[in-house]
Amino acid sequence: MNAVLDVVAGLLLALGCFTALTSALGLYRLPDFFARIHAAGKTDTLVQLLVVGALLIEAARLGHLSAALKLVLISIFLLVTSPTATHAIASAAYQEGLRPWSPDPAPSEAEESGA
Amino acid sequence: MTAVFWAACAALLVSMLLFLLRALLGPTVYDRILAMNGLGTKTVLFVALLGFFCGRPDFLDIAIVYALINFVTTAAILRLVQHARLES
Amino acid sequence: MNELALLAGLLALVVATAVGTVQARNLYAATILLGIYSLLMALTWTLLHAVDVAFTEASVGAGVSTILLFAALVRIGGRETENQSNLHLPALLLVLLLGGLLAYGLEDAPAFGDPDAPVHRRAAAFYTSLESYHLSHSKNLATPVLASYRGYDTLFETAVIFTAGLAMILLLRKESAGSPAEAEEIAEDPPAAEPDAVDPGRSARLLGRPGGAPRDLGRHPVLSKVCKTVVPFVVVFGLYVITHGELGPGGGFQGGVIIAAAFVLVALVFGLPRARQFLPRAWSDALAGVGVLVYAGVGLTTMALGGTYLEYARLALDPEHPAGGQTLGMTLVEMGVGVTVAAVMATIFSEMVED
Incomplete structure (x- = not known):
């Protein structure tokens, strides 16, 4: 049973780290601000859920009840605030006049890309 | 499990490096704020991971502080930048 | 070994951030990088x-x-005046000399984590054998050291913070400012065009600024909704940190700062007048002093009870068990520190933004 849990936790952790690397690469490589926030914003929440999930399994396995509780607290808090922060950044940039990049010279009224 | 933990820490560190590069390169202030916010989330996860690996669950308190402060700082900086821009 | 590799990687990031902070010509960028550095x-x-x-x-x-x-940058405008000469040779030589001397001096320092290092043999052994540590059953060694063994230091640190708040009020507060209607109007001189905002190399395009009248910043529905939900939790966590310093990490300073952060968040999202409804100016002014007085008062109380200044054990209800007095005294002192720090931080922020 423990071995199975370990494997599941390891898999979640590996998946989370892979996603984190992908998002970081996207943030670094993509050409304009809205593309970058697209890469960084959504994955932020997913990475958080995966890593905290892995740690929760570990906490349950070790019997750390208070640690598990705090992990759930962190996860819920990030689940609420991380998309909010991303949305606020995107809308602030849009308000200032930053527009998503598009190949045609007159950029259409693009949809606000928040998360 | 230990090897997985180290690999995870290393992966988080590498992704933090890329976030940092974006914060250094800019080009707009919003890119930097975005990078800072992402770095904050990565730090929360890093601290939580370290707490488990080092057998110090009280590290989770620091992770909570990071999560709170990161959001407050991001929101505050955004509003202040907006003020500065709108006044100009 | 792995841990050292991780530490080395992290320190490399720290150095890169520090260099980037110094190099950045745009002060907004430098400040954000400073935050990342922290x-x-x-x-x-x-x-x-x-x-x-x-x-x-x-x-x-x-x-x-x-x-x-x-907040200070918004007040002064975030552009650094260009420096004519980039390289100051005497300064560079001085820095290199000093760095070399420090590196040379580091040769004599004990190895990292060396159990025979003097600090572990003498200071740490002394601290862990402290009476107050054993009496209070504290799990966190730092709190008894700060609040009990070095109680005077911490008292004067709190007084320093109080003085900082006082100086801020004296420097920035306007006599007539009763309750300014538009407290959030900040920057006087317009920050000139950001060299940072436009980047020819990348495709991001800046299509002009929103001209005309400043838009109402108060209408950000998502942010305000989330802030309403989050702020109570931030305050409760701040209180937890203040009172929980004995058992886990944290204490008055950190908890006070967290509560002040909640005030700042409310002030920036809903406007300073709204935040002042929760913590009126008269209250924050008074509380800044009350915290220091609580700390000093605990010391006077222990003296009145026949002990020396800040001898917490005298506070025990049951003289047979002085541990209760230790816990009570340290908790009271931490609360005093927390109150002062929270009030002073809120004061500094609002004096800076208010104009």
Whole structure:
């Protein structure tokens, strides 16, 4: 049973780290601000859920009840605030006049890309 | 499990490096704020991971502080930048 | 070994951030990088198991000081005046000399984590044998050291913070400012075009600024909704940190800063007048002093009870068990510190933004 849990936790952790690397690469490589926030914003929440999930399994396995509780607290808090922060950044940039990049010279009224 | 933990820490560190590069390169202030916010989330996860690996669950308190402060700082900086821009 | 590799990687990031901060010509960028620097430093402290320092660095360095620096920038405009000569040779030589001397001096320092280092043989042994530590059953060694053994130091640190708030009021507060209607109007001189905002190399395009009348910043439905939900939790967590300092990481300073962060968040999202409804100016002015008085009063009380200044054991209800007195005294003192820090940080922020 423990071995199975370990494997599941390891898999979640590996998946989370892979996603984190992908998002970081996207943030670094993509050409304009809205593309970058697209890469960084959504994955932020997913990475958080995966890593905290892995740690929760570990906490349950070790019997750390208070640690598990705090992990759930962190996860819920990030689940609420991380998309909010991303949305606020995107809308602030849009308000200032930053527009998503598009190949045609007159950029259409693009949809606000928040998360 | 230990090897997985180290690999995870290393992966988080590498992704933090890329976030940092974006914060250094800019080009707009919003890119930097975005990078800072992402770095904050990565730090929360890093601290939580370290707490488990080092057998110090009280590290989770620091992770909570990071999560709170990161959001407050991001929101505050955004509003202040907006003020500065709108006044100009 | 792995841990050292991780530490080395982290420190490399720290150095890169520091260089970037110095290099940045745009002050907004430099401030954000400074915040990231604090974030990375706090992570480094965590890796070194210095939990309380990490706590302080996270709440003060990455949180409040970044926000305060930003508020100051908004006031003065975020552009650095160009320096004519980039290289100052005597300064460079001096820095290199000093760095070389420090590196030379480091040769004599004991190895990292060496159990025979003097600090472990003498200071640490002394601290862990402290009467107050054993009496209070504290799980966190840092709190008895700060609040009990070095109680005078901490008292005067609190007084220093109080003085900082006082200086801020004397410098920035306007006589007539009763309750300014538009407290949020900040920058007087327009920050000139950001050299940072336009980048020819990348495809991001800036299509002009929103001209005309400043838009109402108060209408950000998502942010205000989330802030309403989050702020109570931030305050409760701040109180937890203040009162829980004995058992885990944290204490009055960190908890006070967290509560002040909640005030700042409300002020920036809903406007300073709204935040002042929760913490009126008269209250924050008074509370800044009350915290110091509570701390000093605990000391006087122990003297009145026949002990020396800040001898917490005298506070025990049951003289047979002085541990209760230790716990009570340290909790009271931490609360005093927390009240002062929260009030002063709120004062500094609002004096800076109010105009």
